[in-house]
Amino acid sequence: MVSKQLNDSADGISVMSKFSCINILKSQAKELASEHGLQLSAALESVAKQSGFSSYHDLATVAKRDPREVRLMRAALGTDDLKEVVYEKDVFQAIDSLVEDALSSDIAMTNASGFVVDNLVATDVDFDERTGALYTEISFEYCGEQDPDDVFHGSTFYVSATLGLVRRQGEWQVAEPYGIELHSVERDVDWMSERDSWDLEVSREEK
DSSP states (O other): OOOHHHHHGGGTOOOOOTTSHHHHHHHHHHHHHHHHTOOHHHHHHHHHHHTTOSSHHHHHHHHHHOTTOHHHHHHHHSOSOGGGGGGSHHHHHHHHHHHHHHTHHHHHTSSEEEEEEEEEEEEEEEEETTTTEEEEEEEEEEEEEEOTTSOOOOOEEEEEEEEEEEEETTEEEOOTTOEEEEEEEEEHHHHHHHHHHHHHHHHHHHO
């Protein structure tokens, strides 16, 4: 799913779209200048130094050479590894809430409760520098606790999905029209049914 934009830095191509790292930092400088009555040039120097560069000229030179350089990503996107964004507390909680809504009817068919996201893995990312949206391919288990007094109808869902996020006021968050798109959902009870059917078939053949 990784787009050409994610490969541009490796090819030495500078993508100067609205949400490129350098343009995000320019926006931060404009806000700083407006809030504190600074000249834009002074605000740019301040942002550059806070981002770990000796000057804005240094920052701009590095950005031209490597638009996704580590310091640029940390300053503009909060991380130099976009796969790590899904593990941020607010994002993780948002995933849990979105999945609960998306699987509400499936959950109702089980005799389990207290479902939570577990074993979350981000397998791929795509940051769209035109819109500022971060799309992450994720897989995880959605696990509940089986009621011991009821018949077992499954307590775990195995899910793969795409999560869409945007960064606002320095925080990653779910925002419309993004959210979560489920690609596949499998239940442990289905796997068990298949296994039981296989065992029965094997038993018949042995007889």
